[in-house]
Amino acid sequence: MPTPAPRPFLERLPGSGRSLGAIAAGVAALAGGLAAFGGDVLMVVAALAGAAAGFVAGEIWRGTAGPETDATPPSPIELPPVRAPRPVPSRAPELTAQSLMDALPVPTIIVDETFVVRHANRPARDVFMALREGGPIALATRAPEFARAIEAVLTDGKTERVLLHERVPVERRLDASLSPLEADGGGVGAVLIVLHDNSERDRLAQMRADFIAHASHELRTPLAALRGFIETLQGPARNDAVARERFLGIMGSESQRMSRLLDDLLSLSRVEMRAHLPPTGEVEIVETVREVIESLAQIAKAQGTEVTLDAAVGNRMIRGDHDEIVQVFVNLIQNAIKYGNKGGHVRVTVSDIRSGASAWVRVAVTDDGPGIAEEHIPRLVERFYRVDDKSSREKGGTGLGLAIVKHVVTRHQGELRIDSRLGVGSTFAVEFPLDESK
Amino acid sequence: MEHTVKSYEAELVQLDQKLSQMGGLVERLLGDAFASLERRDPRLASEAIAADQAIDSLQKEIEELAISMIARRQPMAGDLRLIVSTLKVAGDLERIGDLAKNIAKRSLAVASESRPQSLILGLRHMAELAMRSLKNVLDAYMTRDDEKALKVWRADTDIDALYNSVFRELLTYMMEDPRNIGLCTHLLFGAKNIERIGDHATNIAETIHYMVRGKPLVDDRPKGDKTSVTLIDNDPGERN
Numbered sequence: 001m002p003t004p005a006p007r008p009f010l011e012r013l014p015g016s017g018r019s020l021g022a023i024a025a026g027v028a029a030l031a032g033g034l035a036a037f038g039g040d041v042l043m044v045v046a047a048l049a050g051a052a053a054g055f056v057a058g059e060i061w062r063g064t065a066g067p068e069t070d071a072t073p074p075s076p077i078e079l080p081p082v083r084a085p086r087p088v089p090s091r092a093p094e095l096t097a098q099s100l101m102d103a104l105p106v107p108t109i110i111v112d113e114t115f116v117v118r119h120a121n122r123p124a125r126d127v128f129m130a131l132r133e134g135g136p137i138a139l140a141t142r143a144p145e146f147a148r149a150i151e152a153v154l155t156d157g158k159t160e161r162v163l164l165h166e167r168v169p170v171e172r173r174l175d176a177s178l179s180p181l182e183a184d185g186g187g188v189g190a191v192l193i194v195l196h197d198n199s200e201r202d203r204l205a206q207m208r209a210d211f212i213a214h215a216s217h218e219l220r221t222p223l224a225a226l227r228g229f230i231e232t233l234q235g236p237a238r239n240d241a242v243a244r245e246r247f248l249g250i251m252g253s254e255s256q257r258m259s260r261l262l263d264d265l266l267s268l269s270r271v272e273m274r275a276h277l278p279p280t281g282e283v284e285i286v287e288t289v290r291e292v293i294e295s296l297a298q299i300a301k302a303q304g305t306e307v308t309l310d311a312a313v314g315n316r317m318i319r320g321d322h323d324e325i326v327q328v329f330v331n332l333i334q335n336a337i338k339y340g341n342k343g344g345h346v347r348v349t350v351s352d353i354r355s356g357a358s359a360w361v362r363v364a365v366t367d368d369g370p371g372i373a374e375e376h377i378p379r380l381v382e383r384f385y386r387v388d389d390k391s392s393r394e395k396g397g398t399g400l401g402l403a404i405v406k407h408v409v410t411r412h413q414g415e416l417r418i419d420s421r422l423g424v425g426s427t428f429a430v431e432f433p434l435d436e437s438k
Numbered sequence: 439m440e441h442t443v444k445s446y447e448a449e450l451v452q453l454d455q456k457l458s459q460m461g462g463l464v465e466r467l468l469g470d471a472f473a474s475l476e477r478r479d480p481r482l483a484s485e486a487i488a489a490d491q492a493i494d495s496l497q498k499e500i501e502e503l504a505i506s507m508i509a510r511r512q513p514m515a516g517d518l519r520l521i522v523s524t525l526k527v528a529g530d531l532e533r534i535g536d537l538a539k540n541i542a543k544r545s546l547a548v549a550s551e552s553r554p555q556s557l558i559l560g561l562r563h564m565a566e567l568a569m570r571s572l573k574n575v576l577d578a579y580m581t582r583d584d585e586k587a588l589k590v591w592r593a594d595t596d597i598d599a600l601y602n603s604v605f606r607e608l609l610t611y612m613m614e615d616p617r618n619i620g621l622c623t624h625l626l627f628g629a630k631n632i633e634r635i636g637d638h639a640t641n642i643a644e645t646i647h648y649m650v651r652g653k654p655l656v657d658d659r660p661k662g663d664k665t666s667v668t669l670i671d672n673d674p675g676e677r678n
Contacts, residue, residue, distance in 0.1 A: 115455065130577045136454070139577055142462025167469045168569045355585075378600040382559050 107195040110181065111137045113154055115147070118190060126278045127174070127195060129413070141166060146176065153178045153191045164195075169410065172199035172276045199276045207269050218261055218384065218399075222254045257396050264400040268383070271324060271407040279412055282435065283320040285361050286311045286350055292329040293348060299334065304343040307333065311350040316361040318432045324408045331401040332365045332428050338395045340367030340425070353431065360414075364429035371422040380418060381406035405430070446511055453503055453524050454580070457531075460496040461576040463489060464531045468538040468572065468635065472565040475545035475628060476558055483549075486542040493535040500528040516652075523649035527579060530638040530645075534572065537631040537638075544624045551621045557611065560604035561625060564632045567597050571639040578646055587646035590639055591655070597636035598663045604629045605665040633663060 098119055101108045107124035111117055115137050125131055128140035137150065141164060149160040157180045164174040175196040183189025229247045237243040293307050300307050318325075336346040347366045352359065372380070376387045384399040386392040392399065402416075409416045409430050420426035467489050474483035504525045507513065513521055571590045578586035608622045608629070647655045 114451065130581075132581075136458060136580055138455075138458035138462065138580055142458055142465055142576065144459070144462050144466060147459060147462065165469075167473075168566065168573050374599070375603040375606050377603075378596060379560060379563070379603050382563055384556075385559070 104194075107197070109137070109140065109193040109195075110190050111150060111193060112190045113188070115150065124195065127172075127197065127276075129169075149176070149178050150191050150193075153180050154188050157188045170199075170275045171203075172197060173202050174198065197276065200273070203273055203276075207273060211265060211269050214383070215262065215265055218265075219258055222258050222261075225254050226251055253396070257393070257398070260396060261398045261400075264398040264404065267327060268400055268404050268407065271404055271411065274321075275407060275411050277411075279319055279321040279324070281319075281321055283318055283322050283325045285316040285318060285325075285363065285432070286313065287315070288322070288325060289329055289348060289350060289363060292326060292333060296330065296333055296337065300337050300346070303337050303340075305337045305340060305346055306344075307337070307346045307348065309348045309350075313350055313352055313361070316350070316352075317435045318361065318412065319435045320412050320432065321408075324411070328405050328408050328430060329363065331405050332363075332430070335401060335428070336365045336367040336369070336426075338397070340369035344368045359434045359436065360431045361434055362429055362431045364427050366425060366427040368425040371424055371426055372418075372420040373422060374420075377418050377420060381416065446507075449503070449507055449511075450517070450520065453500065453507070453521065456496060456500050456503065457524055457528060458576070458580060460493060460500065460528060460531050461572075461579075463493050463496065464535045464538070465569070465572055465576070467493065467535055467542075468565075468569055471538040471542035471545070472562070472569075472632075474542050475548075476562060478545070478549045480546055480549050483542040483545045487539050490535050490539040493532060497528045497532045500524060519649050519652060523645045526645045527642050530641045534635050534638045537635050541628050541631050544628050548621050548624045553621050557608070557622070557625060560600065560607055561629055561632070564597060564600050564604060564629060567593070567600065568632045568635045568639070571597070571636055575639045575642045575646070579642065582646070582650050584647055584650040587643040587650075591643040591647075594636050594640045597633060601629055601633040602664050602668065605668060609668075 097110070101110070101119055101121045104121060105123065107127045108121045109117060109124045109131070110119045117131060117133050117135055117137050117140070119133060120128075120131050120140075124140075130139045132139065138147070143162075143164050143166075145162050146164060149162045152158070153160050159180070160178040162176045162178070164176055166172050166174065175198055177194045177196075179192045179194075180188040181190040181192050229251050233244060233247055237247065289311070290309060293309055296307065333346065333348065340346055345368055347364075349362075349364045349366070351362050351364070353362050354360070372387055376385075379385045380387070381402045383403040386397065386399050405428075406416055409432075412432055414430055414432040417429045417431070418426070419429070467486050470482050470486040470489070473479065474486060504521050507521055508518070511517075571593055574586060575590040577583070578590065605626065608626050611618045612622045644655050
């Protein structure tokens with residue numbers, strides 16, 4: 001096989017003070033490189049470097065013996081002599097390069113001289129989903145300057161720093177510091193890579209710009225309508241009771257739409273902000289769907305629509321953000337009620353699917369509405385894309401509901417599938433990978 | 439790192455590394471090319487156009503290495519499939535590079551045209567799908583992951599469906615206002631290029647399947663491009 005057999009690079013480390021010393025030196029070297037990243041990261045790394053160095057010197061886990069206490073001069077009050085604390089045997093696990101790296105809160109990767117990943121801590125695997133130990137570093141990123149930097153560290157033994165700009169699956173900017181790790185026989189045996197994610201900072205700036213652009217553009221129309229009605233009410237229709245009633249009704253619904261639009265823009269911004277961070281919580285799907293359906297009962301009743309839940313499975317846990325998942329189901333079911341037929345039927349189905357070795361849970365929302373023409377289907381998740389502008393506005397749509405769904409689903413490593421036939425109805429299905437540890 | 443050829447194994451690893459390097463360059467080129475179109479950035483476009491040379495020369499290196507390996511080592515079965523597959527994948531990557539370069543060139547041509555931002559949204563969506571397919575199929579290649587490759591293979595219908603939709607949208611803009619024709623034609627070709635890039639990613643997926651399984655994919659490739667038979671009625675009621 002072309003993939004080289006993993007060399008026991010790390011396995012050598014635990015017993016070997018020399019190699020650990022090299023790691024400590026590498027971490028210490030990084031501390032310098034990380035200075036620009038900000039204070040707390042620097043401190044953590046510096047502390048770890050100290051810890052590793054201390055371990056090599058055989059000091060920190062055993063405690064230090066204090067000065068001799070036998071020669072204490074007699075004191076007026078008899079007190080038991082002060083003794084140095086007895087050395088406590090360490091209960092700490094054996095310190096390995098792995099445990100050191102796993103303790104680091106920043107994404108950290110070790111790559112050997114054949115560009116194979118020897119170790120990647122949890123934050124690193126969260127950043128690069130495809131990354132795996134024993135696999136090529138190219139699974140993390142194939143950015144040309146990254147490979148060049150690794151090569152430079154391996155040849156020159158100097159530290160390198162690269163800025164990475166990833167575009168898929170989510171856009172992010174990473175600042176990578178690369179330092180040499182000394183091999184047993186001298187020379188550079190591996191490269192220690194520490195990453196700092198700058199996406200959030202850049203994204204914030206981008207998000208503000210987008211938010212203002214969209215808000216000002218989308219709010220302009222309803223605002224103009226409101227002003228028009230107000231002017232009419234102040235002028236020609238001042239004493240027209242019938243027109244006043246009608247105009248106030250329209251003004252009410254327009255202003256409601258404006259506030260919904262702002263809500264949706266804010267949710268979308270929030271979701272986009274976190275797009276590069278994997279969700280940390282746990283969500284049980286079936287119960288969540290049930291709760292959402294109950295919360296929408298009023299809206300369904302007003303439309304005369306019946307919403308039924310068909311859950312053929314028991315509890316299904318996924319790794320996810322509860323509020324975001326709730327919003328996905330709210331948006332999908334609300335859409336089905338809104339765009340389905342009045343007095344129609346919305347069916348929500350929860351089922352298991354298997355894809356190769358992985359298990360997924362699928363939630364499908366099916367309506368018996370008019371359906372969506374084929375050419376619109378792939379575009380529905382684009383923000384402000386509307387199949388029918390007029391009908392969407394009448395129904396209070398903001399053009400953002402499915403964009404939010406798509407973003408949440410992507411952040412959760414899931415899939416959104418849309419199936420629709422004109423005159424028959426539409427099915428919007430979301431699929432999430434199950435948390436296999438549950 | 440100096441790649442002194444030590445063994446057959448080392449040569450196979452080297453072949454993989456070169457292909458991964460080439461993949462990285464193509465991914466970067468595609469991303470930059472589309473970004474230059476979206477942000478009207480002529481400098482980025484020129485960089486992208488220049489980057490295509492490195493891709494071409496890597497392809498030549500891969501070809502030379504692969505051919506010399508076949509001649510000297512006379513590989514059998516899996517190894518032979520691997521080497522031949524690398525050749526094919528390198529060919530597809532080179533084509534993707536060319537198509538991406540073409541997008542960058544078009545972005546130079548339309549940099550000064552005014553345009554509504556909404557026109558580029560559909561294209562952006564297409565480009566995202568294509569970049570994702572390219573990344574996934576290259577990951578699948580590195581890990582010999584047949585299943586992941588098949589996912590990319592199936593996902594190509596999404597790009598095709600999007601292309602059909604963007605095609606209709608751009609045609610409608612052109613009919614609405616003839617002043618849009620210049621810009622929209624360039625965008626239309628850009629969309630076609632992205633659609634073709636999706637097809638090449640599908641080719642790579644097929645190659646991976648052959649490499650891993652030893653037999654070709656028998657199904658017909660999912661095809662969803664209907665634009666060759668699309669006409670739009672000049673009916674003002676059509677636009678929403």
